[in-house]
Amino acid sequence: MLRTPDKELRRQYVHAPLTARGAVRKPGIAVKTDRVTDLLRHYSRANGCHRPNPKHKSLARFHTYLPHKELRELADALVAWEMERTKSAKPVPVHMSRLKAARYALRKHEQHWITLGSKVSLMRCATCDMLDNMVKPSFISEYRRTGQEIAQDRLQKDLHVATALRQRAFFDSLKAKAMAEPETLWCITLDGMDQSKTQLPHYPRYNKITDGLERLKVHAEGGFCFGGPVPIMGLLNFSDLRKDSSLCVLTVERMLDIQWSQFMTLAEERQRVRDAKAQARAAAAIHDPAIAQEIRDEAAAAPSVHTGEMGT
Numbered sequence: 331m332l333r334t335p336d337k338e339l340r341r342q343y344v345h346a347p348l349t350a351r352g353a354v355r356k357p358g359i360a361v362k363t364d365r366v367t368d369l370l371r372h373y374s375r376a377n378g379c380h381r382p383n384p385k386h387k388s389l390a391r392f393h394t395y396l397p398h399k400e401l402r403e404l405a406d407a408l409v410a411w412e413m414e415r416t417k418s419a420k421p422v423p424v425h426m427s428r429l430k431a432a433r434y435a436l437r438k439h440e441q442h443w444i445t446l447g448s449k450v451s452l453m454r455c456a457t458c459d460m461l462d463n464m465v466k467p468s469f470i471s472e473y474r475r476t477g478q479e480i481a482q483d484r485l486q487k488d489l490h491v492a493t494a495l496r497q498r499a500f501f502d503s504l505k506a507k508a509m510a511e512p513e514t515l516w517c518i519t520l521d522g523m524d525q526s527k528t529q530l531p532h533y534p535r536y537n538k539i540t541d542g543l544e545r546l547k548v549h550a551e552g553g554f555c556f557g558g559p560v561p562i563m564g565l566l567n568f569s570d571l572r573k574d575s576s577l578c579v580l581t582v583e584r585m586l587d588i589q590w591s592q593f594m595t596l597a598e599e600r601q602r603v604r605d606a607k608a609q610a611r612a613a614a615a616i617h618d619p620a621i622a623q624e625i626r627d628e629a630a631a632a633p634s635v636h637t638g639e640m641g642t
Contacts, residue, residue, distance in 0.1 A: 366424055367432035369408050374444050377411075377495055393443045397491060399462055404446065405429055407491075461487040508557030516589065520553035520581060522573075549573065553585055559592040 378394035398404040405424040413421055436442040447458070463469055464483045475483075501519075508517040530546040547569040555561055563585055571577060615622035 363428050363431050363435070366408070366428045367435050369412055369424070370429070370432045370444070371436060371440075371442065373408055373411050374442070377498075378444070388441065391441045391443065393445065395445050395447070397447045397458065397494070399447050399458075401426055401429055401446070410488075457490055458487070461490060505556045512557035516558045517556040518553060518558075518582065518585060520551055520578075520585070522549055522551040525549050551581055553581070555585060555589055558589040559596055560589055563588065 374394040374396060378396050380392075380394060396404060398407060405426065408424050408429075409421045412418070433444055436444065461483060464475075465480055465487075469475070470480060501517075504515075504517045508515045525547050528548045528550045530548055531540065533540070549567050549571075551565045551567070553563045553565070555563065565581055565584060567577065567581075571580070611621060611625065615625055
């Protein structure tokens with residue numbers, strides 16, 4: 331006879347199937363799949379990219395973009411990363427079936443979506459595409475690549491990805507340090523848009539009337555200043571300024587001027603707030619001996635500055 335499933339178990343295992351007696355079937359222990367899931371979770375958070383303003387509506391959803399183009403390439407990277415973390419000389423393979431199951435489990439139970447580089451153009455560069463094309467069967471058969479040459483191409487791809495990861499880790503460390511110490515360090519990154527998208531007048535679709543006419547070329551640049559008082563900035567320049575190294579220098583100089591001006595304004599505001607608090611505390615110390623004693627103790631503990639006179 332079927333019985334009603336336990337409500338507490340049903341709440342914990344919403345999508346779990348039922349047994350023949352109507353009880354909730356608890357998920358079994360999958361040691362190998364859990365290992366790949368944990369490995370994929372930590373690897374994607376350490377080496378993946380995340381959009382600062384995601385387009386989806388769910389705030390609980392976490393989307394990670396990895397630079398790997400295929401699952402086999404991701405599996406090899408997981409094995410190498412695990413060997414580096416555990417200091418193991420013997421690689422433990424990651425099977426494709428368990429990698430797919432781990433990717434599905436993260437998406438279903440943790441709202442952690444993982445997208446490979448084949449769908450995100452910003453995650454890959456021209457060198458990545460060139461090295462990937464050199465190990466394709468069509469390229470190998472056409473240019474008659476030997477096994478040693480193919481192995482060398484795969485090694486170049488691994489070294490290229492490792493270099494990119496080291497650069498990204500260095501940049502992330504500078505960002506974290508700038509956010510932790512904004513009064514001593516700022517980390518600035520900037521990039522410019524394609525001028526064909528910002529020239530004026532601009533239309534959402536091609537217009538035959540204005541194609542042959544000269545239009546105003548407007549170059550838009552966006553920048554992030556980690557640790558600065560103005561974290562996000564947008565700058566415009568026109569065709570009278572050459573788009574070379576002088577533009578980068580001028581852009582950074584302009585960003586530093588704006589950041590420093592805002593920084594000094596905030597510093598003066600903080601000083602006014604501290605002076606007002608000190609005056610209010612001094613007024614309260616007249617009627618409260620405890621506050622007066624605290625002020626005297628702080629003055630005694632503060633380092634004194636000795637100013638001597640120069641002898642003749």
